[in-house]
Amino acid sequence: MRYNNILESIRKNPSKHNLEALSETELKKEIVEGIPKDYIDFLREVGYGTVNDTYFSFYSGLVEVDEIFDDLYDTEFRPELKEILLFGDNCSGDGVGFLTTANWSIVEIWHDDDLSINPRDEKTFEEFVVNMFEKFT
DSSP states (O other), rough: OTHHHHHHHHHHHHOOOOOEOOOHHHHHHHHHOOOOHHHHHHHTTTTTTEETTTEEEEEEEEEEEEHHSSTTTOTTTTTTGGGEEEEEEESSEEEEEETTTTTTTTEETTTTTTTTTEEEEOOOHHHHHHHHHHOOO
């Protein structure tokens, strides 16, 4: 399994992490063309929920930006927001997801900066989650 180290971290700190894996039926609904395999593997092996109490929240599937930021969402001002699918947020209002038109690169959307799109340093979803969980081991 790809995420054994993360699962071990969760087992060591069960009160800090509240994650539940998706069933195969639920997982099939999330598979779209181009979606990174490491993301699907994460949903299958680790799941969705919160990391380190309220450090980060993984959604149970990809969410369009307007579902989270509907009151701030303006496609005239930021048309590229249509190309982002969110997989979670930092529990402070900033979304994190994939920019589907840029090889599914990982970006953050800052809610207090007119929904500016900011690239993450991580090149893959796996790198993103590994870096996150390393903070809590």
